[in-house]
């Protein structure tokens with residue numbers, strides 16, 4: 318119990334607090350001793366994995382975990398090192414970070430070590446994002462991190478030109494997908510929604526730290542051009558574009574590959590900038606609304622809530638994927654910012670459904686992609702597994718059947734569980750993340766570091782000789798943050814990129830008008846939250862409710878414990 322003094326101080330200082338400070342993270346989270354020891358176990362696992370990388374693959378992009386060898390899949394600049402920096406800093410592994418820093422200054426980002434085209438998307442999210450996040454998290458003192466990000470930024474900026482190379486370059490609004498760093502020419506072709514729309518967080522920070530506005534301008538131009546293209550429903554965009562004409566060339570709408578992080582960045586950029594330009598939040602809200610109306614279904618078995626790929630011409634495919642399971646976490650974030658209880662409750666349903674793919678699989682790790690049969694949709698086009706077949710049985714038992722059973726150490730399901738924990742304060746999410754961590758530790762641990770699984774539909778693991786850098790950047794970080802002190806990467810101070818690199822918010826204020834009715838009314842009736850301690854979830858009763866009304870976040874008021882079990 319806190320003494321009454323802090324409360325008194327709070328009341329006296331009320332008029333001094335910002336009126337538009339926006340609370341995303343649940344204010345009553347505490348780290349219990351059990352969670353502290355779990356965080357230590359995750360840290361230990363990450364340290365061992367990185368030391369294996371150092372031993373067998375230092376300077377290369379990935380460790381080959383089964384053969385104790387290496388491979389270069391990201392132009393040979395040492396992707397695992399750059400992608401791991403922010404995880405080290407988040408985990409407090411400062412010595413490990415300092416031991417990696419000298420390598421960073423030796424990278425020549427103007428030339429790929431391994432000949433080949435440079436992916437604009439992967440280079441921005443892994444290398445640029447990794448460097449800038451490490452710069453911020455290490456106290457903005459290691460200038461080399463910004464300098465190297467800027468070297469990449471100047472090269473990547475050329476992807477926004479038609480690249481004629483004779484002084485008559487044509488400026489484009491959207492970037493091309495591939496850059497040739499030897500000739501400084503982009504490969505002219507189509508660009509995916511995700512490539513054109515996943516750079517504004519990284520380029521905002523790059524401009525902020527270099528003082529060169531051009532990077533942010535390029536990102537803004539790309540976003541603005543996308544928002545002017547055809548919306549198949551308000552806020553829903555096709556998956557590929559021609560940068561020469563700024564027009565869409567596919568009507569396929571998806572939250573999976575090629576599209577996912579465009580939608581993710583709409584709301585995260587609104588968060589980062591305090592909703593300075595309302596078009597990002599509004600487009601995100603439009604898309605969520607349209608997706609709920611036209612792309613979201615419940616399975617006939619189990620009543621699980623999933624979305625589907627959708628084409629305005631050919632309809633739905635009734636599949637969902639591990640990648641697309643980033644969506645419930647992202648919807649929870651946006652629901653809190655926009656104070657929308659409908660989106661909040663729906664996001665939790667989808668989070669439960671994504672979690673179910675883990676808890677119902679033989680290894681406790683979910684597959685890459687799956688099918689389901691939607692309720693209330695009768696069409697000969699709806700795939701249905703043959704009754705009595707293995708897939709038919711799987712559907713009867715689980716409410717989905719597996720389309721692609723591999724696991725490539727992706728983070729998205731755990732990522733959404735992390736958001737669910739930090740935003741609702743319901744510790745069932747911590748238990749689910751722990752189960753996932755134990756399964757990964759048991760089944761993916763390889764001779765060196767951790768390996769992808771060929772299939773999760775088996776009782777003994779069959780591993781593949783690959784270990785993507787996002788395992789270190791993302792999956793390990795979300796495992797850790799779920800158990801860490803909730804003040805570490807607090808969601809009211811950071812936005813987390815699609816590669817899980819935390820970046821500082823440009824402002825902690827968020828302009829989204831007055832509180833809606835449901836906050837003041839009967840939130841318990843609308844929010845599927847249980848509270849055993851009378852403290853309330855977001856918008857709940859007690860002090861949480863009071864703070865919601867006042868629209869402020871006061872860490873000193875952590876009088877309620879979130880530990881209920």
Ligand SMILES: *[C@@H]1O[C@H](CO)[C@@H](O)[C@H](O)[C@H]1NC(C)=O
Nearest residue numbers: 377381384385386387388389
């Ligand atoms: C290790 O991997 C590299 C790159 O794929 C390959 O050239 C080399 O032959 C491998 N070494 C061994 C011992 O397999």
Ligand SMILES: *[C@@H]1O[C@H](CO)[C@@H](O)[C@H](O)[C@H]1NC(C)=O
Nearest residue numbers: 470471472474529530531532
């Ligand atoms: C800012 O970056 C752009 C893009 O690379 C570059 O063309 C420009 O010269 C830079 N401006 C300054 C002042 O360095």
Ligand SMILES: *[C@@H]1O[C@H](CO)[C@@H](O)[C@H](O)[C@H]1NC(C)=O
Nearest residue numbers: 479480481482483484485486
């Ligand atoms: C530059 O290259 C483009 C495309 O190859 C060409 O159309 C244009 O005439 C060239 N301009 C000059 C000044 O050479």
Ligand SMILES: *[C@@H]1O[C@H](CO)[C@@H](O)[C@H](O)[C@H]1NC(C)=O
Nearest residue numbers: 605606609657658659660833
């Ligand atoms: C919340 O979002 C839902 C779904 O998009 C929408 O129908 C509803 O109008 C929104 N509520 C408020 C208060 O904005």
Ligand SMILES: *[C@@H]1O[C@H](CO)[C@@H](O)[C@H](O)[C@H]1NC(C)=O
Nearest residue numbers: 547548549550568628629630
């Ligand atoms: C979507 O499909 C309908 C029906 O076929 C068609 O009339 C409409 O023009 C399509 N919309 C777009 C934006 O292509």
Ligand SMILES: *[C@@H]1O[C@H](CO)[C@@H](O)[C@H](O)[C@H]1NC(C)=O
Nearest residue numbers: 571573574626636637638686
């Ligand atoms: C959905 O669409 C994406 C993008 O076209 C595709 O890669 C994916 O295989 C489709 N299915 C699933 C389950 O994501």
